[in-house]
Amino acid sequence: GGRITFSLSETANQALATLAQEYQASPFMVLLAGFAVLLYRYSGQTDLRLGLPLATRQRPETQQLIGYLVNTVVFVCRIQGQDSFVSVLSQTKQRLLDAEAHPDVPFEHVVDAINPERRLGQNPLFQILVNHQQITDSLAIHGWHIQSQQLDNRAAQFDLSLDTQQDRHGHISGFFAYASELFAANTIQRLSDAYQHLLCELLAAPEQPIAWHSLVNQDLADYHIEYPDGTEQVSYVHQRIRVMAQSQPHAIAIIDGGRLISYSELECQSNRLAHLLQCCGLRPDDIVGLLMPRTGDSVVAMLAVLKAGGAFLPLSPDSPKARLVQALRDAGVKQVLYGCPPSQDSAELSAELGLSAKILVAQEPWQLWLSTDGGAHLPEQLTLADQSDTPPNVVLHPDNAAYLIHTSGSTGTPKAVCVSHGALAKHCHAIAQTYAMRQDDCALHFAEFTFDAAMEQWLVPLITGCRLLMRDSLWSAEQAYLMLSKHKVTWFEMPPGYLAELAQWLVSQGKTLSLRACSVGGEAVPKDILVLFRQALGDIPIINGYGPTETLITPLTWTALPDTDCTTAYAPIGTAVGQRYGYVVDRDLNRLPDGVIGELALGGPYLARGYQHKPGLTAERFVPNPFLSDGSRMYLTGDLVRRLPDGMMAYLGRLDNQVKLRGFRIELGEIETGLLSHPAVQEAVVIIDNSTANHRLLAYWAATAAHDDTKEEDLSQYLQNVVTGLHDSGGDYSIKGVTAS
Secondary structure: OEEEEEEOOHHHHHHHHHHHHHOOOOHHHHHHHHHHHHHHHHHOOOEEEEEEEEEOOOOHHHOOOOOOOEEEEEEEEEOOOOOEHHHHHHHHHHHHHHHHHOOOOOHHHHHHHHOOOOOOOOOOOOOEEEEEEEOOOEEEEOOEEEEOOOOOOOOOOOOEEEEEEEOOOOOEEEEEEEOOOOOOHHHHHHHHHHHHHHHHHHHHOOOOEHHHOOOOOOOOOOOOEOOOOOOOOOOOHHHHHHHHHHHOOOOEEEEEOOEEEEHHHHHHHHHHHHHHHHHOOOOOOOEEEEEOOOOHHHHHHHHHHHHOOOEEEEEOOOOOHHHHHHHHHHHOOOEEEEOOOOOHHHHHHHHHHOEEEEEEEOOOEEEEEEEHHHHOOOOOEEEHHHOOOOOOOOOOOOOOEEEEEEEOOOOOOOEEEEEEHHHHHHHHHHHHHHHOOOOOOEEEEOOOOOOOHHHHHHHHHHHOOOEEEEOOOOOOHHHHHHHHHHOOOOEEEEOHHHHHHHHHHHHHHOOOOOOOEEEEEOOOOEHHHHHHHHHHHOOOOEEEEEOOHHHOOOOEEEEEOOOOOOOOOEOOOEEEOOOOEEEEEOOOOOEOOOOOOEEEEEEOOOOOOEEOOOHHHHHHHEEEOOOOOOOOEEEEEEEEEEEOOOOOEEEEEEOOOEEEEOOEEEEHHHHHHHHHOOOOEEEEEEEEEOOOOOOEEEEEEEEOHHHOOOOHHHHHHHHHHHHHHHOOOOOOOOOOOOOOO
16 A cells, blocks of 8 residues: 655644634544545545544443444535535534444444445445544653654555544644555545645635535646647638649549549539539538538539538438438538439439439539529539639638538437538648648548548648548458558558458558558557557557547547557547647536546637537537636537546546447437337337447347237347438448347
8 A cells, every 4th residue: 555645734724723613513524524525526426435433432431441442434425516615514514423423333234234245355335434533742641751653554454545633733634545556656646635725725715616616726737738829820621722733733632443633623623613502502601411422523522612612511322311301401401412323212302302403514423402592593404614613702701611510419310510611721730730741641531421530531631732542432451451552552540440450451461551650530449459550550650539520520639659658448549639628527617637537628719610500409518618718618528538647638438328339429329219219119228249359239128018029120120220310421330130038
C-alpha cells in the first residue's frame, strides 16, 4: 500500500470550526460530509457506503477496560447534485449520531444477515474506510513522558481509507492510505488536492448546491484542451479545390476504375452542374438528396452542390423505399440527384415524394428530380454541356448548411446531423495538417458516402492536390493489396476491423505496402490489434481517429510512432484537432481532474449546427459552454473517457446503449424498438457479443402468448428488414443465424 499526507490551511481550519459550531456539528462531521461530496463528484454515484470504526464503550463496565473495543459500521449517504452542503452536513450528522447510538452489532453479523455477493480481495459492503481521532502531542503521567508516533507499515487493508486527526490547537491533518495495486501515487495525490480544494469551496459557500462548486483549481491553464479563439478565416473547401485546379489543371484528381478525372475536369464538371442546380431553384440552405453509387460522379455531384451554395444528403439507393421517403421528407429535400439507371422503383419513389424527374444529360444517365414549382419551366431533358464551366457566383455565410448525415436514434428513427460550410472548411484545413497531406500523396477513398468519414476522405485529399482512388467494391484482403500497390497509395483511412483483416493477410503472405501513414477510426482499437498493425505496416505513423458525427468527423487523434508505448487496453483517442475545446465532465457539467472517468464534451467552432428540424434534441445535446463566456456551445458526446498523465484521452465506453461495430454507429434501442413492433414479440433485448474476434450483435426475444408459434425464420427476415432500414450505409447487415431456446 501507499500513503499520501495532507494538512489543512489555517484559513480552512478556522472556516471548518466556524461552520461546525454554527450547525452544531463536530469537525469530523464536516470532514466526512466533504469527503462524501468528493466521492459523489468523482464517481457520479448518489448512494454511497463508507466504513466507520466506532468505539464500543457505551456500557459502564467497558469504559475502563484496556483493549481494542472498536466495531465497524456502514455509513450510508445519499447525495444529489442540487443538494447544498448544509443539507449534506445535516444528513451526515443525523446518520453519524444514529450509528454512534447503535455501535454494538458486530460487523460480521451484518454481513451474514445481508449475505452480499463476495469477491476475493474485496471487503464486503464497503471498500472505503474513514476514521478520525483527537490527538495529543504528548502526555506526562506519573513521571512517564508519552508521545504519539505515526507508523506506516505500507499495508492497505482497504481499497482506500481517509484518516484525519485534530490536535489540541484545532489543526486538522490527515492521510489517504491506498492499495497500490489499484491506484498510482499521483492519482491519490490529485484526490488529496481535490479534497482540500473542494472542502474550501464548500466551507466558503455552504448554502449553494454542491454541483456548483469546482473540483479543481480553475486557474490551471492546462486543464482542458484549449486553442485560439477560432476567428481566423479559412477558405471554403470548394474554393480550395478550385485553387488546386488552377495550379495543377492536368494533374489527376480522381481514379475511378479505368476512368481518370483531372482537376480541371473536376472543376468544370462540378461548375456546370452547380449552375444547373441554381437554374432549378437551389439556394443556400436548400437540401439536395443524392441517390448515387459511390463513384467519381458522386464526388462531382457533392462538390457541385457545395459550389451552388446548397447542402447534400447522401443516401444509399439500395435502401428500402419507405426509409428513403422518410429521410428525404424529414430533411425537406426539394431536389434529388439520382445516379442509377431509371427503374419502376425510382419512378414510384419520385412520385411518392411529389417530385418530377428530368433527364440529365451528363457523363452518365442521371436524373434530376425537382419539385413541381422548381421544374415546371424546364424541359424534360437537361444538358450539362449548355451550362457555364466557370464557378457560380454565390454569397455564403459560414453557418449555411454544407451537408447532412444520418446517425442512429434510440427511438428507432435516425436523425440528420447538419454541418455548416464554415465548420467543414476549418476542420478539413486542420485535419490536413494533422495528417501532413502532400500533393504527391495518393489517398484511398474507402468509406460509404453515408458515413461522415467519407466527407473527410474525399475533401482533404482534393484540397491538398492529391490523387484520390475510389474503392469500387468491398475488396478482399488480397484485392486491397493489389489495388493499393498498383496505384501506389500512400495514405488511407479504414475501420480497425477491415485493416486487421488486411494486416493479417500481409503478415501471412510476407507482403508490405508503400504507405507514408494511415489512419483508423470508427471503433475502439485493442492493444493487440495495434501491435498487429505495426507488424504489418512497418514504421509508418498509425493514427487513431475519434469523433461523433456531431463534432465533425475526427475531432481527436492519437498518433502511434514506432517507439510509442500504448499503456492502455485500447489505443487512446488522443488530443484535439485544430481549435477545439475538450472537457471531461460529470453529470452536473463540472470538469473532472486528470484520471477521473467522466463524459467527454467537445466545443469550439467545429461543431455541427445541430439535428435537422429537431430543435429540442439539438438543445439537449448541444449545450451552452459553461467554461467560456463567448456564448459558444459544446456537444455532450455520451462517451466515457479519462485524461491520461500525458494529456491524451482514453476511451472507456458509453453512457447509453450505443455501440460501434466495424465502423457502424448503432443504437441498440433502435433494433429493440424495431423488434418490438412485430406483433409476435412481447419483450426484446439486443447486446453486443465480444466473446469472439469477429464481434456481433445478439438479439433475444420473448413471444406473446397469442403468437408463440411464430417461426424463427419469419422473425429473422423481419429483423433483417428492420436493421437494413435503419441504416443507409450500404454495409452488410445480414442476419447470420437464429437459435430458439
